[in-house]
Amino acid sequence: MAIFVNENTKVIVQGLTGGQGKFHGLRNRAYGTQVVGGVTPGKGGQDVEGIPVFDSVADAVKATGADASFIAVPPKAAPAAILEAAMAGVRFIVCITEGIPAQDEARVFNTLQRDFPGTRLLGPNCPGIISPGKCNIGITAGEIAELPSVKGPNVGIVSRSGTLTYQALYELKQKGIGVSTCVGIGGDPVPGTSFVDCLAEFEKDPETHAIIMIGEIGGSAEEEAAEFIKKNVTKPMSAYIAGVTAPAGKKMGHAGAIVSGGKGTAQGKMDALRAAGVKVGLNPTEAGSLMAEIVAGLR
């Protein structure tokens, strides 16, 4: 199983002929992902190491039957690229682009919701998604993800931060714990896919037996997740929230990571998650150890 993407997912790369798109697109293919095409306006008919390039997403979808897109284009072009993919009927869009203006993000998100409810956007400014052994879309180093085992228990990961996602994958690999799917939702103010979206899918996924969630300061996504967990998630969870010591009013690297007006603090988020029955670690390693305990209990 796994969530959002699996061995049947067919991916096109918007920006395949650019530096990032080529590098990561080829890595994704080398991992075993079905990368069936690329899109660069004006370069239709060319190919990148055997992957055919098309002028538009519509052309690419028509020719390849792709149902997912990986967007690796600069911030100026990304909003239009997302909408083009949605218009062409792409079901799942991963956008890794960092630095998209918040106003553009808000417009794109609400346009998708109104006009393309069947399309899911992951990101922007996210590391992507990996269902180990099946499909890797984005910049995650596939080799640090442990394959899920047939009899389980396997863990689902959802995270707002890139490097901390890798950290979580790595900790589980060290402990020999399989991963069903690892989703990086990204650190921007208006992510296309939220914690709640991922938790709902993990709850339904028979291959996922426990969930790790990695949050950070800013906004209220973790609090909303806690509310959702309380009512809807039966699978055991551990979590970590980065930014306990972050000063108010400063954006900590991510556009979305900011404590303002006393809201969005790490402490508030940890309290909410604990109240929802989640085991919260004070650093990523501790969250990993807590997950190992949970998994040992499930075995």
Place this chain on the structure above:
Amino acid sequence: MDLFEYQGKQYFARFDIPVSPGGPADTVEESVKVAEASGYPVVVKAQVQVGGRGKAGGIKLANNADEVRLHAGNILGMDIKGHVVKRVWIEHASDIDEEYYASFTLDRAAKQHLLMLSAQGGVDIEEVAERDPDAIVKLHINPVTGLDEATAKKAAVDAKIPAKAQDGVASILVKLYRCFTEGDCDLAEINPLILKPTGEVHALDAKVSLDNNAAFRHPEWDEYRATEELDAREQLAREKDLQYIGLDGTVGIIANGAGLAMSTLDVVNQVGGTAANFLDIGGGANADQMAGALEVINFDKNVKSIFINIFGGITRGEEVAKGIVEALSRVDLRAPIVIRLDGTNAEEGREILKNAGIPESKLTSKPTMLEAAKAAVELAKK
């Protein structure tokens, strides 16, 4: 990027939001010139990005040139909560009948724009929210459809803004919304929004925060950037294109990835230390980036030890290690380094660091984040 009041007002003016006639001044004589042009009486206002200017004596009324000289002389150079006043804004003093509040922000939970409007302006809006939450009208706006005059008027009615001011307020709301969206603001706030005895409504203050991600389509922001209040460390980091925030502790931090950098600060704090900074060198962590980051950390005289926390993903451990060794040969550091290198090919990376011939007094390697944090904090306390 937060704008000063005078910049906010100049930004408002681009979107036809009415503000008082006035201008900025850096000296007493300039102040008099601006005051003469604006028309007496004038208000002399300290330009600092901190609240409580009025209480600190940073806002004064002046009826003639002598009074402008007196007040501008006092205010320029004044220290308001650690912010030294370098510039004043002088504008024609307005007669005020009533004071309102209006702002636009992005509501991240609702993923829509949020208008907040209140007939009780001129005071801290958080105060109003606490004392009388019903006095604030909150209206969500879908970014795809935007805000029209009729909806704005209804908000004014709902906020119990008196009938004579409703049209004026609605008109300003539509302009302020344009400023917020087309102007790429994270926040556009008017407090107070005033009603004059003449029946006109206008902005008496301006609080504007710009979205740095949108800078590429706003060349006019360059002048704001030039006056941005950064400390010397942050200035240097900006020149090197690094994500850096200066803090006041003693352990210098370098990490790859914003989340890991934040997490590193937390762990240092947990083991009893204090971080001197937040620094994300990005995913790559090559020699150039590392050398730049070390230079910025080295510039900070408070730094007693340096904690480099790298997780190798696509960038392999040995590449990171080579980068560090090369960077160390370029920068002469005052403080010792503790490094934690983990992830893809971390073993090989640690081997390279061990065999690079760097004395242990300058560089030690620890296998986990926690152990490295403890070692760095220990060194910082020596």
